[in-house]
Every structure is written in structure tokens, then in C-alpha cells.
Amino acid sequence: MDLEVSPALIIPATELHWRFSRSSGPGGQHVNTSDSRAELSWNIRDSAVLSEEERQMLLSRLGRRLVAGVLTVAASEQRSQLRNRELALAKLAEIVTASLAPGPARRRPTKPTKGSGRRHLAAKQQRSAIKRQRQRPSAE
Template identity: 55%
Template sequence: MRCCGVPDDVLINERLVIPAAELSWRFSRSSGPGGQGVNTTDSRVELSWDLAGSDLLPPMLRERALERLGTRLVNGVLTVVASEHRSQLRNREAAAARLAGIVAGAIAPPPRARRATRPSRGAVERRISDKKRRSQTKRNRRGGFD
């Protein structure tokens, strides 16, 4: 962390950290809240990381991330934008957290395959008896109006 709480490196998980040297920051004027200061401060933040060109990830994880983030990448570069806060500092923190979340999700192992199961006979019978009871209740409400 830098002096003001702005991260130098981006922590992805306990074993993976993107060094500050691989990150590219860009700042511009934000269209969001800010009052009179919105026209003078560069509070919008763009954080870019060259995923395809980085040697940080092992080849297997890099391939998984490139496959999962294919639509978000431009020439192998992942870019995250943050402009929801009024201060550049908070937008930088938000962009770093967003990048970490996206990369962590992209390199996560695939979920285990679901094993098909069937409902038990008791569960099926309970469901059908509940449906019959509900049907009878509604049928009883349809009494004739004299």
C-alpha cells in the first residue's frame, strides 16, 4: 500500500499478487457526482493489466483466464473502470478491488459436475398430497352463489 491507502500491488488471493509494474492507470474527468469540482478533478479511474503478456500466472491458469475473460479483453488487456466515487483515491481502490475480483473468478477452478439424483418416493407422495389438498381447498371456495 502507498501512503494514502492506494494499492501498489493488487492482491488476487493469498498466493497471487499482481505487481504495480504490470498495472497501467489512467485518469479522466468523471460524469458522476462531484458538484463544482466534477469539472476540474480527474476522479474517473481506468486500471489495465496485460493478462496475455504477463508471466505472473502459470500457463494453465492463464489459458483458463483468457478463455473465461475473452469478451472483456482487448488485445489481451483487461481494463476496469471506476467512477462511482467523488474522489480519485476511492475510485482507485474500487478499481483495484474490481480487478482482483474479476481475475480471481476467472482463475477459479470449475465447479464439480452435478450428479443427477431422483426425489425419494416419500417426497413425491408428499408433493402430490399437498397438491390434492390445495386443489380441494380451491374447489371448496367455488361454491355456488345464491
């Protein structure tokens, strides 16, 4: 089952690797006997569906999450292995989508207007005058 991350990026099932293990959490004795935890891995370095630009973006943005270029997500929230598989696919798609999204627009530096500069100086002068009036008169 291929994973559609976006209309432009579909990860083939052959590039996805599954591992299943026993899960902790709810389920009682059922948990002790079934491998319901799903772990999904995708090798970003060796992926054929990524352009070189996308690959570099993913490797740099996901650097801390990757182990030897492999992104791994796990799902063990549900009692059903099938449901955990669906959750793992959704988590992987969400991580990849967020990592490929363009960053926020850069801030354009701006200067204060002349009017705001004048108001700022006037306020400082007024505050200075108030403080001067509070002082004890000098004996000159």
C-alpha cells in the same frame, strides 16, 4: 502498490497501467476540474506472474471482456480519485478471483429407483382408470 488477488497470486504494480479522466456524476463544479475517474488495465497475455494454465483459463473465461489480451476496469463512483483507485483495484481483484475459481462439480447421472418407477406406473394406471370410468359406456 502490488495487488494481492489471492495468497498465491500477487500482481506487481509494474504490470498495472492507470489512466485518469474527468468523471460524470456527483461532485458539482469539482467534477469539471479534476480527473477523478480511474481506469486500470492489466495485460494478461504478457503477465509474468501467471502460469500457462492460469493464463489460458483467464483468456477463455474473460474472452468478451478482454481487448487484445488486456483486462480493463473503470471506477468513477466516488468524488475522490484515491477512492476510485481503490475501487478499481478491488474490481480487478474480484474479476480475476472469480475467473480463476474452479467451476461447479459435474453432475453424476442417476437412475430412478425401482420403487419410484413402480409408484410412477401405478399412478399412471390409476389416472387411466379414472379417465376410463368418465367415458360414456360403449354400445356393444
